[in-house]
Amino acid sequence: MISLLLADDHTLLREGLKRLLHQTSDILVEGEAGNGQEVLALLARRHWNVLVLDMSMPGRDGIDLIRQIKTEYPGVPILVLTMHGEQQYATRAIKAGASGYLTKDGAAEELVQAVRKVAMGGRFLSQALAESIAFDGRGDGGDSPHLLLSDREFTVFQLLAEGQNNAEIARRLFISVKTVSTYKTRLFLKMHMRNQADLVRYAISHHLLNDPGPLDSHPAQPNTGN
Template structure:
């Protein structure tokens, strides 16, 4: 069972998402919060696996709250569910470790699928936001050299750019799921990133691989 915490100051939205998730046998909403102030307390009490969090909330920005969550509870997955498709919000969220970024106009099934995906350790980014990465640049310190990645790691990284899951990468490269996880761990370390989505952003912005 995937335990979900809803963090949004709009009651009607929380009620809608709760009703949606109650239809799923493998997902349950364990709690709700209207602000970022008590999120850490809720995590301690309810032990959620995934948090759906808005950006624009009273008292504290959702991205700031998410950053605190990631520092204190790195195993908890966070999906930013927001109406904002601005570059600065998106990039900030990914840089702080968000596991997913969805817009509130996303289809209901996409939200459900995103919860399952991040619970499996994958990342989910709204398609319109992915396109923005190609024209956006972030200054990075200590950018790794391209030859730091092995040929196999570059193949795995290519698969990440294609949006493939661990299982799909394993099937495409004829390796085991465990081997994929090992490669991803090494890639994250070499690129100095924390997640699949951050690896994709870093690869595109620093032209680590030739883009198709």
């Protein structure tokens, strides 16, 4: 039996996924989490065969959470289930340590297949994403400078594109305003941009803006550390 930990902040979605997975004869959802802290707490209690993880939950940045989980619990395969279907999200998740990546608009059969495959130590990408990563000429970052950004720079990039200022980004990411300014300078240099307007236009044209999520309703606590 595959023991599965399901992490998503939408209760109704978790209920639907549980009903779907429990229709199989070999997958059992034995734990649920609504944010990154709950995920880490449940991982500390026992072993899980698979973690199905939404990258857009309240609190931690999804890539940072994946990286921490793989450092502290390297034996737990992570299957990302998210609304983000763009190549850059999948690439970053896989590089951070995820074993699979699926979008929430995929077929139910695909989710079951993915869970089984990563539980056995394999890797899984939807066919559309696999083809995009394999054949997209931008894969080397030559035509898409945002692919040259580090994960933290990319997160700052998205928040700037959404119109947030340095202080707001610092509160959201639990870093200092000075650190945000450093990231901002780096990403402007890497992407050859002059100002935030250039950044917004680029983000829109490349479909890099995050949809508003529940994180906006959870105020972050300021932290002056780097």
